[in-house]
Amino acid sequence: MGAGLTPLGRDFFARDVLQVARDLLGRTVRHRTPAGVVAVRLSEVEAYAGESDPGSHAFRGRTPRTAVMFGPPGHAYVYFSYGMHWCVNLVCGSEGTAAAVLLRAGQVVEGVDLARSRRVAAKRPVDLARGPARLTQALGVAREQGGADVCAGGDLQVLAGSPVTDAEVAWGPRVGVSGPGGVTPWRVWIADDPTVSAYRVGGRRTP
């Protein structure tokens, strides 16, 4: 097995959430179900700082829904949105801080046929996992994967994949949130990657 297939361990997720977000680019999320395996190379993610973050589901404290985020890093926080979509986050940082990274887009690199059967509306291959709910649907992730430990050798894993250099990384501010100490660029994506989700403003490369 190549180095790219090595699963990322808990230490990877236990770091600062912005660092984890950036380092998740180019990594592979892999999900095994009875129907088969689909893997996605991440091209865009978004960081949520936790209880202190007005944009986070954890902002108003721990609830039954958000309990997973307050637990140890390396677990999946899956939530249901707009009555029809599932989205997946990976819990980061120290236990209790409720930091997490939302997986927003990527390229399907394994199980394209299965992904296409789950995403009939996708016209082009780049649309299969272009957007947080599309990515989740392509992977076959839903309610059952809520709380899954991605560092335990289970059906849902994050593999080392092919990480990107700083020159390939673009950052952008999250809409509607302004921190007291200035603007934090919460969104990170691979510049010029066609699988990055459509709504994109003010993209710029980091120095």
Next chain:
DNA sequence: CCGGTGATGGACT
């Protein structure tokens, strides 16, 4: 290519 909008259900006030 672009913007507007309906669909649809659960969490929380």
Next chain:
DNA sequence: GTCCATCACCGGA
């Protein structure tokens, strides 16, 4: 009752 960390479709240009 209100608010969504969204998507797909439709019509206009």
